Amino acid sequence: xxxxxxxxxxxxxxxxxxxxxxxxxxxxxxxxxxxxxxxxxxxxxxxxxxxxxxxxxxxxxxxxxxxxxxxxxxxxxxxxxxxxxxxxxxxxxxxxxxxxxxxxxxxxxxxxxxxxxxxxxxxxxxxxxxxxxxxxxxxxxxxxxxxxxxxxxxxxxxxxxxxxxxxxxx
Numbered sequence: 606x607x608x609x610x611x612x613x614x615x616x617x618x619x620x621x622x623x624x625x626x627x628x629x630x631x632x633x634x635x636x637x638x639x640x641x642x643x644x645x646x647x648x649x650x651x652x653x654x655x656x657x658x659x660x661x662x663x664x665x666x667x668x669x670x671x672x673x674x675x676x677x678x679x680x681x682x683x684x685x686x687x688x689x690x691x692x693x694x695x696x697x698x699x700x701x702x703x704x705x706x707x708x709x710x711x712x713x714x715x716x717x718x719x720x721x722x723x724x725x726x727x728x729x730x731x732x733x734x735x736x737x738x739x740x741x742x743x744x745x746x747x748x749x750x751x752x753x754x755x756x757x758x759x760x761x762x763x764x765x766x767x768x769x770x771x772x773x774x775x
Contacts, residue, residue: 634721635678641767644723653759655725656767658682658718658737665773675773679722683738684768686713686726690734691752698742705743705754710734725763732758737770744770 634640637659644657658681663674688710698704713733718724734754737744745754746768757766 634680635676637677637679640679640721644721647719647723648725648763650725650727650763652730652762653726653728654686654733654735654757654764654766655723656765658684658722658724658768658770660770660772662772663774665775677769679718679720680770681718681720681722682770683715683717684724684726685715685736685738685743686728687711687734687736688713689732689756690754692748692754693752695743695745695754700742703745704739705736705745708734708736708743708754728759730759730761732756735766735768737768739770746771 637657640659641657644655648655657679659677660680661675661677663676665673665675687708690708690710694709696706696709698706713728714726716724716726732753733756734745735757736755737746747755749756755768757764
């Protein structure tokens with residue numbers, strides 16, 4: 606009987622260790638200031654775009670004394686860079702919002718982020734649209750005043766473009 610209790614105690618401790626390790630991994634992925642600092646050291650392009658892809662989710666409403674479920678964490682995703690694309694050159698997904706099924710403009714480059722959300726792409730000077738691929742859809746995180754989707758400009762050097770997939774409630 607004592608052996609049975611000892612085995613149960615060992616299994617319980619191992620389970621707690623695994624849960625703590627999983628929690629530590631989540632915390633590590635969500636320490637965005639540290640991730641941004643780390644990702645800055647990875648840049649090795651001389652002309653193009655680089656940055657960190659993250660996801661914000663949960664209830665991000667201001668709270669008074671309570672704990673918010675809002676979190677921003679680095680994620681692995683595909684990042685696509687297209688010729689500058691206006692909303693008239695894109696097929697909006699039926700779900701609406703910032704999701705699109707396709708762009709009619711030329712795909713310039715596709716890159717995968719690492720486990721800290723870091724990506725980089727060598728590009729010539731120009732104006733582009735940068736998109737996060739989410740569940741097979743194109744996520745345009747912003748638009749300019751001309752209808753351009755997630756635009757950025759490369760001009761004689763490298764430009765930082767941090768991208769956030771936003772599922773938060775505000």
